[in-house]
Amino acid sequence: MKLKSITTATLTLALTASMIGCSSKAENSDSGAAGTGSKQTTLTIMSAVQTEKPGGDIEKQIAEAYMKEHPNVKIEFMGVSMNDMYKKISVLAAANQMPDVFTNTPEFMYNVYQMNATEDLSKLLGVDYLKEFYPNVIEESSIDGKLQFIPWTSTPQALIYRGDLFEKEGLKAPETWDDFLAAAQKLTKDTNGDGKPDQWGFAMIGTRNTSGGTRFLPVLRSFGAEEVRKDANGKWVTDLDTAKAKDALQFYTDLNNKYGVVPPGVTETGFPEAASMLASGKAAMLISGPNALGTIISQNPDMKGKLYSAPIPMKEKHSATFGLLGYSISATSKNKEVAADYLKYLLNNENALKFTEATGPLPTKAQLASSPSLSAPDKAGFVKALQYAYHAPTISTYSQFYDIVAESYQVLLASNSKVTADEAMKKAAARANELIAKEGK
Template sequence: MKMKRVSVMSLAVVLSASIVGCSSNTDKAANTDNAAKGATTGQVSGGADKNKPVTLTIMSATQTEKPGGDIEKEIAEAYMKLHPNVKIEFMGIPMNDMYKKISVLAAADQMPDAFTNTPEYMYNAYGMNVTEDLTKLLGADYLKEFYPNVIEESSIDGKLQFIPWTSTPQALIYRADMFDKEGLKAPETWDDFLAAAQKLTKDTNGDGKPDQWGFAMIGTRNTSGGTRFLPVLRSFGAEEVRKDANGKWVTDLDSAKAKDALQFYADLNNKYKVVPTGVTETGFPEAASMVATGKAAMLISGPNALGTILSQNPELKGKLYSAPVPMKEKHSATFGLLGYSVSASSKNKEAIADYLKFLLNNENALKFADGTGPLPTKVALASSPSLSAPDKAGFVKALQYAYHAPTISTYSQFYDIVAEAYQGLLASNSKMTADDAMKKAAARANELIAKEGK
């Protein structure tokens, strides 16, 4: 399977250009969208009687997050108010468990009407024949509302696999108030990052022990940790999997650059002590809470973390800034698309498609973006003033350095491969070296590559 790739630069350029000349276009677009909202109040479910009861089941990773889950429910309730015959039921599944849950439900032929999907997993779902072709279901004219490269990134062989709801490129989030207090600027390189992290790690209550750290590292062995390490790996010039000049899949995980990236990452905790204790048990919720409470000053994450942090500490509004992930050889970011697929087995395809259009209409897309942090994916919203604010500007800039998810069908397993590697070094009783960890990681990667060729 091959998919045409389009450079992410076009999205970044459009966003940046729109920010410079932002006007009332967003408001006008939202008002126009509201006026057209009545179009969603007609018949649903394949032309069936609009008064016939319809229950839509949606497996959502967003439902496990704050405030995203609440905002998503508000939008669903607004839709149900417009459609009294429709009942929307959510299945909240954490992103770390989503892929496994899809496989289990697909095997049991119990798929919901819609489920969270990403470019990293869509090839697996496509291979299981559980995704409906949204190009046909949503219509070509409707899809013109999105950035073309976003649609390309969400498609396989011209078939849209999921409606791209949000873009969450990985970037560095930092507490501007803590940086200003120490006279620090956003780090450009990993040397800058380390210097800032060391200065921000300190004993603030005078008990002789650090109670504030520079970096809230997500060190769990799961998708959350793996997705945050990959931009670090690539910033050192190594790639977890790529195609060589002959079009064959290869891995750089056993390269010197990959080992340097892993060693630096582990040293932040083991040698430099700029990471809060218990790093191997620190997942996204814990790391975000550390930043919210002032226990840590920096975090690598997507813009969704902004909403999570502010929901815990509203007083940080205006004090959270973002910048691209620091560089060794280059900056790097995941594209971070997330959206909903419609199940091929759904008996309510047109009804769920109608709801998804409502979820992503201009008003609701902007409401969700402003309330949670992820960037919107529709062209009309690029002029939103919120994208030029310091908290979002770094993410917009990071899009210039975003890479497309490799199209190898087993790509989602590479998160665990790199997560196992960094956990091997971060474990308190570990005697493993970066060389040992990356040799093991490369061996696992090559096993997957060999299977891909069969």
């Protein structure tokens, strides 16, 4: 999920600095489970979703409904963008001023765990309740069997494609990268008769940032190479200097450099630009999460019903990121039972589907996969992609690997580049090994 700039949202009263300082305190903390006490409990939630629309509005509506059913509970939100969330958590944890509930992800949960800032949700929520979720999603949200955050939504990377154009050309969803290339070439064409292409097969996100890096990593892994992994001896190693990694990079950049199935200006094409290309009919395929569906349709409502999804094509195997986002309960919270009760309410089937239908990201309960809205062509590929999702490496410097791979494809995509895939991956492996060496110190 890409989350935007900082805003602060409050349902009843704005959070002030003094409120943050006493965020884990209730007006009366002996109320026990929600609804059992007569005195009021204040539950503070630091939410990244509050910085988004319509997600923040839907989350507020759910909280308002909960408070109506539990008049002794008052919920207050603090909106912090995902770009600033990790830093904010670190500051508040160091100052012992954590809110009751806060946004967390697999990429950051080890850092928070080392701060002793999270409560084990396995005990609070119960084993039977957790059986409702995809087992690999719960595993991805846990450390040593202790659930660090309840996984609320998942935005697995998959292939979004124009189903109407595929059907018109007699094409099927690409299973392999060879299928993908053939489809991209057939869909790159001159539609207005001026002798120049005005429709391209693939809207590649070629910027050197996390947005671009997270889309290339599943491609890399689909070729059988991993940016960083543990070997049989439990030591961190990288596959970036292997033939499979070089093949992945060569193929990916050749889509632009050799085959010409990517619109011009690829190194400046970020997610907003790529989504607009599909919305305007300039491109037919895009690698992204399900949130992109809403972005595209909001720009061009005529695209509703024309967008399909499928797992990212394979060389050796399909691959996807989990893209999990959820909530942790602070270890210092005095309202843990109330917080757990609210989180169960937030993730109940009705609310989970309501949030998905309004925003795009998938629910994380296995039983909801058969819901009509998730079995439709636009979402079905994302649901299927979840079974191919890989666990994020737990190396503390993992976020830097996005830049490592992004630098590699950017240097090859540059119009005047004379760098080879072999040279680019040797440099990438060198950078990766520097991080691995630091990890061991």
